[in-house]
Amino acid sequence: MIQIAGLRKSFGGKPVLAGVDLGVERGESLCVIGQSGTGKSVLLKCILGLTAPDAGRILWRGRPLDAASRPDFMSGFGMLFQGAALFDSLTVWQNVAFRLRQRMPDPQARAIAVEKLARVGLGPDTADLMPAELSGGMAKRAGLARAIADDPQVIFFDEPTTGLDPIRARRINGLIRGIVTETGATAITITHDMDSVRAIGDRVALLQDGQIAWDGPVSRMDHAQPLAGFLGNTPLL
């Protein structure tokens, strides 16, 4: 569904992505892991068009992702940001229904937003709250509701459990897995939380030194030597 070939990106002459090759199939849940500063978020921003790569190609359904095909791509995906990135000036339901409100009347958009909020475990009483009134876990769930509001074909998750306690993190992981399974959406998750990888992923790719150092099914990762540091099998220092 998405193919990345030879993707390169440098900042100030320092290469962050040094030829990334990666693909994800329809309905698959791919987790990209790597230490802090290895370029996971840069990779995500290149796919989303928020950062222009220096070289390489990104294909969407076999077509290069360029100015012509980007609107089609953009209309078919959802994104959960690390800090939820809810718009402060809008209520929770207006955040969730942000895209819907551009093409349908408010009452209809609100009904869908309330339904999606319920799907992530937030009651209708949260719909009229402002994002500043939500706890970290609630904001993350509202962000998840916004990501799935328009029934996307691809969902990106950027560090979905960062900043959450273990109980809330497990809850978010469970929600993401449930939603991905239910909707059949393709999922790409950027994380360094191995519990998230086990809960969400079908496949895992390790980004190291600007390249994919290991790529395989989650079921095989316990025996993968390059992942040993992440799994706690070998000392990191």
Added chain:
Amino acid sequence: MNPVRLTGRAALSLTRGIGAVALFAGRGLFRLRPFYGRAFAGQLVQIGWLSLPVVGLTALFTGAALALQIHSGGARFQASDVVPAIVAIGMARELGPVLGGLMVAARVASSIAAEIGTMKVTEQIDALVTLSTDPMRWLVTPRLWAAVVTVPVLVGVGDIIGILGGWMVGTQSLGFNSAAYLENTKAYLETWDVMSGLLKGAVFGLIVAVCGCWFGIHSGRGAAGVGRATKSAVVAAAVGILAANFVLTGLFFE
């Protein structure tokens, strides 16, 4: 380093900066489709309605102080009776738009830069892009047009309040007859005096909104980055208003 090279480099950098801001303002003003009416209406309230108290109070005290100054200064050459005319012309041409613009700069440029800067560092602007929404159209265009529309209105209201401030001081403590004061104001104040001030207000509104949006969108990371952006927006808007006022006054009255 060679001082000529240094000067040239600074001049080129300044020119590049002004060009970039001008292109930014052009894109902000003319990227109208789709036009986000709700965001525009919200900004009319934020920039216009909520600035009214501070602009009104500024104008009231400025008009009152101006009347006192002209009365005492005019007494030196037996011209104390020009108070109504000078207060009206001074407020309409110069003090209304400049002080109103500066107060809006302090209140609005800082708030726009802080809001957009915070949106940037908390990835809300990235979120807009992922929701198929152009941040220029959703954030910048409504603010620019709201400022261009509302600041002249604020200036007009400020002119009236400032003249009333002068009238209050004139009639209550300087011994002017109320009807004569107002008659004098009407007799000397020309349409162009008022119109030139309103035009200045539109330009100042644009300067305020452009500075707020530009520094907000180019804000650095973290709280310190947003703080710097806010400070830079206010300073740039205030200097821009004073410089533009000089240029516009030359164009309108020379």
